[in-house]
Amino acid sequence: MTDDRVLATYLIESPHALEHAAEVIAGEQSSGTFVSVPGETQELKERFGARIESLEPLGTSDRPALPGSKGPKAHEGAPVYRRGRVAISFPLHNFGPSLPELMSTVAGNLYEIQELSGVRLVDLELPQAFADRYPGPGFGIDGTRRLAGVTGRPIVGTIIKPSIGLAIDALRPLVRDLATAGLDFIKDDELNADPPYAPLAERVPAVMAEIERVADATGRKAMYAFNITGDIDHMLRAHDMVRDAGGTCVMVNVNCVGLAAVAHLRRHCELPIHGHRAYFGAMARDPMLGIGFTAFQKMYRLAGVDHLHVGGFDSKFWETNDEVAQSIRDCLTPMFGDYRVMPAISSAQWAGSAVDIWGTTRTHDVIHLAGGGIIAHPGGTAAGVLSMRQGWEAAIAGVPLAEYARTRPELEAAIAKFGKRAG
Numbered sequence: 001m002t003d004d005r006v007l008a009t010y011l012i013e014s015p016h017a018l019e020h021a022a023e024v025i026a027g028e029q030s031s032g033t034f035v036s037v038p039g040e041t042q043e044l045k046e047r048f049g050a051r052i053e054s055l056e057p058l059g060t061s062d063r064p065a066l067p068g069s070k071g072p073k074a075h076e077g078a079p080v081y082r083r084g085r086v087a088i089s090f091p092l093h094n095f096g097p098s099l100p101e102l103m104s105t106v107a108g109n110l111y112e113i114q115e116l117s118g119v120r121l122v123d124l125e126l127p128q129a130f131a132d133r134y135p136g137p138g139f140g141i142d143g144t145r146r147l148a149g150v151t152g153r154p155i156v157g158t159i160i161k162p163s164i165g166l167a168i169d170a171l172r173p174l175v176r177d178l179a180t181a182g183l184d185f186i187k188d189d190e191l192n193a194d195p196p197y198a199p200l201a202e203r204v205p206a207v208m209a210e211i212e213r214v215a216d217a218t219g220r221k222a223m224y225a226f227n228i229t230g231d232i233d234h235m236l237r238a239h240d241m242v243r244d245a246g247g248t249c250v251m252v253n254v255n256c257v258g259l260a261a262v263a264h265l266r267r268h269c270e271l272p273i274h275g276h277r278a279y280f281g282a283m284a285r286d287p288m289l290g291i292g293f294t295a296f297q298k299m300y301r302l303a304g305v306d307h308l309h310v311g312g313f314d315s316k317f318w319e320t321n322d323e324v325a326q327s328i329r330d331c332l333t334p335m336f337g338d339y340r341v342m343p344a345i346s347s348a349q350w351a352g353s354a355v356d357i358w359g360t361t362r363t364h365d366v367i368h369l370a371g372g373g374i375i376a377h378p379g380g381t382a383a384g385v386l387s388m389r390q391g392w393e394a395a396i397a398g399v400p401l402a403e404y405a406r407t408r409p410e411l412e413a414a415i416a417k418f419g420k421r422a423g
Helices: 018-028 042-048 099-106 128-133 140-148 168-180 200-218 232-244 259-268 280-284 293-303 321-332 353-361 381-397 401-405 409-422
Strands: 005-014 051-061 081-091 118-125 155-159 185-187 223-227 249-253 273-276 289-291 307-311 342-345 367-369
Touching: 005 018, 005 051, 005 099, 018 051, 018 081, 081 118, 099 259, 099 293, 118 293, 140 155, 140 223, 140 342, 155 381, 168 185, 168 200, 168 381, 185 249, 185 367, 200 223, 200 232, 232 249, 232 259, 249 259, 259 273, 259 293, 280 289, 280 293, 293 307, 293 321, 307 321, 321 342, 321 353, 353 367, 353 381, 381 401, 381 409, 401 409
Parallel strands: 118 289, 155 185, 155 367, 185 223, 223 249, 249 273, 273 307, 307 342, 342 367
Antiparallel strands: 005 081, 005 118, 051 081
16 A cells, blocks of 8 residues: 555445445545535545455355345345455545544444445554654563563463452552562553542552562562553543652553543653553454454554553453454554554463463463462462463473473462363
């Protein structure tokens, strides 16, 4: 794609001819509407109109993926719903290098179009002008590893549980125990940002006192991702509070604050941004609707997150392992040089999860988060942390998990406790 156009790729379904459906999208999202209007000259269409670059038929269905579509008026008999992959390019001068306007264009009113019974944005190719406007991740993989003090292996982490409800006096010993157990990374739950029962202004100094206390004793300082999700002015103040207290990471529920807010925070931020994708499923769970992760993560990489949640292998959520593996690869695929982000893998993870993660992605540039898989380990949290590292050692060495566990009681106990759920 040239530097003066944006290329958006969609999976579409329509009771109309695919060519007509693609033309409707191109017109609706650029210079056209449902009828010709005064001023819509041929010259204007050529300069500002979107252009169909490719169209690949992908079969048919006898029922629509989504409700509300209408077929051709003159059609007789049961409609046939045609599916295809269509690439449409938009002139950059229609909106300029603006993430909010990009979203309005490539993922705006097209979801409501009656000629479509399914539409999903699956990929984006963006010109250099976006990199000139948005600096991307401030720390990325290398900066995160430096602050966490971890090289040559995954960053092993956990989530504060219970997710909500912990008072400050209960949080302090929990953080102390987690940091003492050797965790590289600890994060707030996405539900816990600045609640009245444990305000962030009280939580930050309490948590950092425990983190520093353990660091003084062990020489290792765990990275703690404080959830600063909120209005923009709150996020800026909260970031400064974490920074001034010696913290090394902030966390934002990116979909809840939006691209513009993340980008604004990034320009202010002096710490890595841990991007949680809460309510991503609302955009992506239906295969014929919304925005796929490949396109989604490109926009938030541009906005400036340093880590991004990708789901988990054999997790409690809806994505398949293949989809999660592709999401990991997406985050690590170079964009504008080195706009790479560290994938955060979570949900029902344990030491044995490393085998499939490594086997399908061949990368240890991940944050591997386990809640119960660490904290509920029969030998305690420290043994749970060690079992996670041992699981990765086995995976990378290509040694069967059970064989590697024969001389490693922490891994052996993890297999006995958690292995059945993966079987």
